[in-house]
Amino acid sequence: MMETPLTALVLGGGGARAAYQVGVLQALSRLRRQALGAEASTANPFGIIIGTSAGAINSAALASRADHFDEAVEVLGQVWSDFHADQVYRADSLGVIRSGAQWLTMLSLGWALARWRRFRPRSLLDNQPLSELLKRLVPMDRLPQMLAEGHLHALAVTASSYSTGEHVTFYSARQPIEPWVRTQRQAIASELSHDHLLASSAIPFIFPAARIQHEDHGAWYGDGSMRQSAPLSPAIHLGARRLLVVGAGRMLEPSAQRTPDRRYPSLAQIAGHALSNIFLDALAVDVERLSRVNRTLALLPPEALSQTPLRPVEFLVIAPSQRLDDIAARHINALPGPVRTLLHGAGVGQPGRPQVQGSALASYLLFEAPYTRELMALGEADTLARQDEVCRFFGWPDARQALNPLPRETPRAA
Numbered sequence: 001m002m003e004t005p006l007t008a009l010v011l012g013g014g015g016a017r018a019a020y021q022v023g024v025l026q027a028l029s030r031l032r033r034q035a036l037g038a039e040a041s042t043a044n045p046f047g048i049i050i051g052t053s054a055g056a057i058n059s060a061a062l063a064s065r066a067d068h069f070d071e072a073v074e075v076l077g078q079v080w081s082d083f084h085a086d087q088v089y090r091a092d093s094l095g096v097i098r099s100g101a102q103w104l105t106m107l108s109l110g111w112a113l114a115r116w117r118r119f120r121p122r123s124l125l126d127n128q129p130l131s132e133l134l135k136r137l138v139p140m141d142r143l144p145q146m147l148a149e150g151h152l153h154a155l156a157v158t159a160s161s162y163s164t165g166e167h168v169t170f171y172s173a174r175q176p177i178e179p180w181v182r183t184q185r186q187a188i189a190s191e192l193s194h195d196h197l198l199a200s201s202a203i204p205f206i207f208p209a210a211r212i213q214h215e216d217h218g219a220w221y222g223d224g225s226m227r228q229s230a231p232l233s234p235a236i237h238l239g240a241r242r243l244l245v246v247g248a249g250r251m252l253e254p255s256a257q258r259t260p261d262r263r264y265p266s267l268a269q270i271a272g273h274a275l276s277n278i279f280l281d282a283l284a285v286d287v288e289r290l291s292r293v294n295r296t297l298a299l300l301p302p303e304a305l306s307q308t309p310l311r312p313v314e315f316l317v318i319a320p321s322q323r324l325d326d327i328a329a330r331h332i333n334a335l336p337g338p339v340r341t342l343l344h345g346a347g348v349g350q351p352g353r354p355q356v357q358g359s360a361l362a363s364y365l366l367f368e369a370p371y372t373r374e375l376m377a378l379g380e381a382d383t384l385a386r387q388d389e390v391c392r393f394f395g396w397p398d399a400r401q402a403l404n405p406l407p408r409e410t411p412r413a414a
Helices: 015-039 055-065 069-081 094-111 128-137 140-148 192-200 233-237 267-299 323-329 335-344 360-365 369-384 387-394
Strands: 007-011 048-052 154-161 167-173 185-188 210-214 217-223 242-244 314-320
Touching: 007 055, 007 128, 007 233, 015 055, 015 069, 015 242, 015 267, 015 314, 015 360, 015 369, 015 387, 048 055, 048 140, 048 185, 048 233, 055 128, 055 192, 069 128, 069 369, 094 210, 094 335, 128 192, 140 167, 154 192, 154 233, 192 210, 192 217, 217 369, 233 242, 242 267, 267 314, 267 335, 267 360, 323 360, 323 369, 369 387
Parallel strands: 007 048, 007 242, 048 154, 167 185, 242 314
Antiparallel strands: 154 167, 154 217, 210 217
């Protein structure tokens, strides 16, 4: 059963950057076993799981196996540590030509080709292989059982409607929860499916939009990170009293040391900058907003606090300590040749250098094991480096000595 108080796990978006989340989860699983020993259960420590974009896929994989958290994390680890781009999108020459090359051509010659209705590529890449991966990785048919048996309080994934322009949170909960409506965003109680995951992870321009049927009609949806002004709010609306937030960059990573560049920015640089704004900025702003609310509530006397519906929400943020753009720059050669050629045409520079032009764009598409394994290792190291905070957050005994026993010194021969 779920641990109390009700804790939410919030996993943001970021394409291939979501491998970092899996490393964090592996460290949490290890810490709990080491801290609690024989008392550790297989129960899911997160009563509420919230996911956006690639984080929605990781969230659903955890939720559908909420009766055995460690096993769910192990399955995620196996997939992400042995990733290949062709598990997510068509990376062969024919697939790239049919989608990416036509898409780039439309950018330059669309005025001349618009008359041919057949020549309408929907995205830079074809993510049809992702549908097959989801069937193996995320058994969504188990979700109702996980909710009914009390292993999970709620799962929510977010998407952005191209039809209405609204940010939508689709959720399934154990008990009925009143949907909420805010400016430009709303929540819809739904029977979650793989379609919701495809929609939430449809990176704009990169992957095609997905259609979701609800309320007797359907609409086209794209990545949930678009127009996501308050990524933490769904967890709070669903009843969470504390949040573990896993980011995908910027919040804790060191500042970039860049040399001046007089060249006009390439399409890849502009696209990478836009995607980083979509995926990374809103989470940092919402965390700062929650911090301010908590500080304000702490100043109120008990009488005044009882008159407001607001309550302090404990939270812990774990985010990369290194720049993921720079890590991606070291692994661009791991991409399949046709994809490298396509990205080079968009302006991604020479691989293997610490400041590759357009490496931010590549960081979202590098679904290749050398890159994902390094991100997983970074996520695990960042979490273990803060194990005292993590254990305090969950109320676990500090397992530092168990995890890092001091080596015994042995005499050395001269």
